[in-house]
Amino acid sequence: xxxxxxxxxxxxxxxxxxxxxxxxxxxxxxxxxxxxxxxxxxxxxxxxxxxxxxxxxxxxxxxxxxxxxxxxxxxxxxxxxxxxxxxxxxxxxxxxxxxxxxxxxxxxxxxxxxxxxxxxxxxxxxxxxxxxxxxxxxxxxxxxxxxxxxxxxxxxxxxxxxxxxxxxxxxxxxxxxxxxxxxxxxxxxxxxxxxxxxxxxxxxxxxxxxxxxxxxxxxxxxxxxxxxxxxxxxxxxxxxxxxxxxxxxxxxxxxxxxxxxxxxxxxxxxxxxxxxxxxxxxxxxxxxxxxxxxxxxxxxxxxxxxxxxxxxxxxxxxxxxxxxxxxxxxxxxxxxxxxxxxxxxxxxxxxxxxxxxxxxxxxxxxxxxxxxxxxxxxxxxxxxxxxxxxxxxxxxxxxxxxxxxxxxxxxxxxx
Numbered sequence: 001x002x003x004x005x006x007x008x009x010x011x012x013x014x015x016x017x018x019x020x021x022x023x024x025x026x027x028x029x030x031x032x033x034x035x036x037x038x039x040x041x042x043x044x045x046x047x048x049x050x051x052x053x054x055x056x057x058x059x060x061x062x063x064x065x066x067x068x069x070x071x072x073x074x075x076x077x078x079x080x081x082x083x084x085x086x087x088x089x090x091x092x093x094x095x096x097x098x099x100x101x102x103x104x105x106x107x108x109x110x111x112x113x114x115x116x117x118x119x120x121x122x123x124x125x126x127x128x129x130x131x132x133x134x135x136x137x138x139x140x141x142x143x144x145x146x147x148x149x150x151x152x153x154x155x156x157x158x159x160x161x162x163x164x165x166x167x168x169x170x171x172x173x174x175x176x177x178x179x180x181x182x183x184x185x186x187x188x189x190x191x192x193x194x195x196x197x198x199x200x201x202x203x204x205x206x207x208x209x210x211x212x213x214x215x216x217x218x219x220x221x222x223x224x225x226x227x228x229x230x231x232x233x234x235x236x237x238x239x240x241x242x243x244x245x246x247x248x249x250x251x252x253x254x255x256x257x258x259x260x261x262x263x264x265x266x267x268x269x270x271x272x273x274x275x276x277x278x279x280x281x282x283x284x285x286x287x288x289x290x291x292x293x294x295x296x297x298x299x300x301x302x303x304x305x306x307x308x309x310x311x312x313x314x315x316x317x318x319x320x321x322x323x324x325x326x327x328x329x330x331x332x333x334x335x336x337x338x339x340x341x342x343x344x345x346x347x348x349x350x351x352x353x354x355x356x357x358x359x360x361x362x363x364x365x366x367x368x369x370x371x372x373x374x375x376x377x378x379x380x381x382x383x384x385x386x387x388x389x390x391x392x393x394x395x396x397x398x399x400x401x402x403x404x405x406x407x408x409x410x411x412x413x414x415x
Contacts, residue, residue, distance in 0.1 A: 016157065017131035018055040019415070020150075021045055021074070025138025026081055027060050030103065033284070033308055036253075037335045038163055041199075041225060042138045044404055046078055049135075057128060061141040062107055066120050066149075068127055073110035080106075121149035131155035133415050137197075139163060142185035147192035159415045160189045161197040164332025165207045166257065173256040173330070175287045183210075190214035195414045198222045199333045202354035223411050224358055226404030227338045246382045247278035247304075249317050249345075250325045251336035254293070255286030259327040259350070259368055264295050264303070266375050271301045277382050278302045279325075280317060282309050318345050322385040323378070326350065327368050337363065338401050348377055362399050 026042050029035060035043065049056045058074040060067045069077055108114045113123035134150050134157070136142060142160065150156050167174050167182035174182075189196065190211045196218045198204040204222055211217040252258045263279055270276040284307050285293060296305050309317070318324060324340035326349040334355055337347050347363035349355050355363065366373045 016054055016133035016415070017129040017155070018057060018133075019049055019052070020057040020059055020068075020128060020132055020134045021049055022060075022134070022136040022138060022141050023058045023074075023077065023081075024061045024140040027062060027077070027103070027107070028140065030081065034311075037333065038138055040335070041161065041163070043081065044226060045135065045137050046074075046081070048404065048408055050075065050078060054133075055129075057112075057132070059134070059141070059146075060107060061146070062104060064116055065104075065114050066117065066141075066146070067107045067111040068113045068124060069107075069110050070112050070127075073112070076110055077107075117145045117149070120145065121152040124149050125152055128153050128156075131157075133157045133159065135159045135161075135415050137161040139182075139185065142188050144188050144192070147188055151192065157194050157415075158192060159195045159197060159411075160193045161199065162186075162189065162203060162207050163199055164203050164330075165210055166330050166332060168210055169206055170257055170330050173288065186210055187214045190216045190218065193218045196220040197411050197414075199225050200354045200357050202352075202357060203332050221410055221414065223407045224402035225333055225335075226407050227335065227342060227358075227401040228404070229339075229342050245278055246275075246322045246385050247280055247320075248323050248325050248378065248381075249280045249282060249321045249340075250327075251282045251314070251340075252326070252328070253283050253286040254281065254289060254296075256289050256292075257329045258283075258286075259329050260289075260292050261295075262327045262368055262371065262374065263325060264292065264300065266371060266378065267300060267303055269371075269375060270378070273379075276302050277322060277378070278304060280321075281305045282314060282317070283307070315343070318343050321345055323348060323381045325374075325378070326355075327366075327374070328352065329368060331355070334359075341399050342401060346381055348374065348381075358402055360399070 023042065023046065026039060026046070029039050055071045056074050057071060058069045058077060060069065112127040115123045130153060132153060132155070136159070147158060150158060165186065167179045168186070171179040186207070191214070198207065198220055201222050204220060208217055250260070250263060254260055260281065267279050279302060281303065296303070318340055323346040324337065326334070326337045326347065328334070328350050331352055331354050337349050337355065337359060340347050341359060341362050347359070348366055349363045350368045351365040355365070364377050366377060
């Protein structure tokens, strides 16, 4: 689906001479544990482009420097990132004990150029071929000086994947200064991007009004993100949870828009039931959420907080859960409910348009202002599990969800 005002001149009619993928976001995550949704999108693009015939360069902003890595350097960086997914402790030591200097030195050694912004345009022109396609999928390094330097290369085509405009539309949920910084990024995208990829129609509908206000709406395509089934199962659950007792799982950073407060309120009411279920909260603590943190610190009844869970444990937790709960107030996409649905887990989520784009009628959609509806739906799932030998009697079969193959079939026409 093309954006309004699409100009055919912006379409890449032939494969690019090379690609340059911005990996700033992924490098910033080295040694910091499990990948977030945006990190996983950047990793999916890296994996896909490494298998493409076009040479793949990468650009990384690290501190005050921009590092351009050759195809060989990009492969080495990919190997380092992939190693971090299986041996994060080693990368944590590499990054934290050295206070980043080892990683900075590694980037410098691998790079074709390592320059401050004032030197960037000249050095990029020395190394990137004419007709290169630059792709940024991580909401990082979206700055006028980056785009201006790239535009100095003849035939350069800039594509940016916009995940959402939540920092602008829901400023009340953000850290101090985040809305202003994000606005500057989106202004740069509006001015310089040749093409924009939206991960959902909802993201397009909420972002393009901001582009209109900034003065330019780039051509765009809607390409739903790929949901990859992870059937790794199952080692015994190492997390502290009694799987013989009905429980629900919620997955996501503990920040205001994820609306954990609603679930805490519901579990406070369920505490009076004769056999209340447990709530397993999977996610790191975020920001602007001290009231929720204080409540969790008081160890409320039947609530387990797990801040660092392996994929294997998460899969096992989901497979044994009575349901997965997602009362978010705003989302740009939503990997956790989709991955729960892929495993056939009952899902209750907020009544958000973006969920309906790719989850269809699979979840129970519940207004986050209606706590009674959430409570009664949760209790129905408990009853079903208890009456069906640990498996909901009318559990839905796993559904078909968007794939990366379909995503790249769309976006490769413009990248």
